[in-house]
Amino acid sequence: MDDIVKAAMAKWPNVPHCYGWLGLDARGQWYMRDDRTQAAGPFPQSKGSLLRHDKLIEFIHRNCAADEQGQWYFQNGPQRVYLELELTPFVWRLQPDGTVRSHSGQVAQVSDSLVDEEGRLYLVTDLGVGLVHSADMALAADSVEAGRWMPHEVRADDLPKRFAFVRSPQRLHASAA
Known part of the structure; x- marks a missing residue:
């Protein structure tokens, strides 16, 4: 993980986790899923907005991991954003x-x-x-x-x-x- 992410985690250790906001499809593309998208249905039936910003995608890649339950997440500063997977991690x-x-x-x-x-x-x-x-x-x-x-x-x-x-x-x- 990036040093800036580790520092944010240490500074704000109790930030609530985030669910449903980021999805990885079967072609390795990332989707941002706002409230309206999530209300329209589960991933991947309701994908959301395709991420196209290369630096943001690289940041996500560097800061992804799985927890002890096998849930994949992106550590976005102090907040853990759990990933919706179309098929596999x-x-x-x-x-x-x-x-x-x-x-x-x-x-x-x-x-x-x-x-x-x-x-x-x-x-x-x-x-x-x-x-x-x-x-x-x-x-x-x-x-x-x-x-x-x-x-x-x-x-x-x-x-x-x-x-x-x-x-x-x-x-x-x-x-x-």
């Missing part, structure tokens, strides 16, 4: 040289591959589980055909439990209240 971008990068640019080492009931491909890595970006399926097919990846079948709804992440901290928080 990572979206993988495949590079022509075989490198796998997360939507935030982190290099990952693949240990397994999975395919769900809709034909979506997931990679299990040292960073966690994530969806392969739809634009990278030709490169993914090359890895499968070359025998580097041998996808096992999985149900998409089983991924959160199997890999210990929460798609909607907002729903979890609301049900606990």
Whole structure:
């Protein structure tokens, strides 16, 4: 995390958490979800406004983590903003040289591959589980055909439990209240 974020957390330790305001879609894009968007329905059916500001997106990437319950969040100064995930906490971008990068640019080492009931491909890595970006399926097919990846079948709804992440901290928080 950025030093300025750590300093804000120390200065204001009791800021309430924020739920439902930030979403990550299946293409690795961030969406800001105001009250009106949230009232229109859950993420991703009601996405909100696509974030396009590169510096803000880079700031989010540097300050994301998961808590002990598998809820992903963005530490925005002293406030923890929990993320709504369309599918997984990572979206993988495949590079022509075989490198796998997360939507935030982190290099990952693949240990397994999975395919769900809709034909979506997931990679299990040292960073966690994530969806392969739809634009990278030709490169993914090359890895499968070359025998580097041998996808096992999985149900998409089983991924959160199997890999210990929460798609909607907002729903979890609301049900606990």
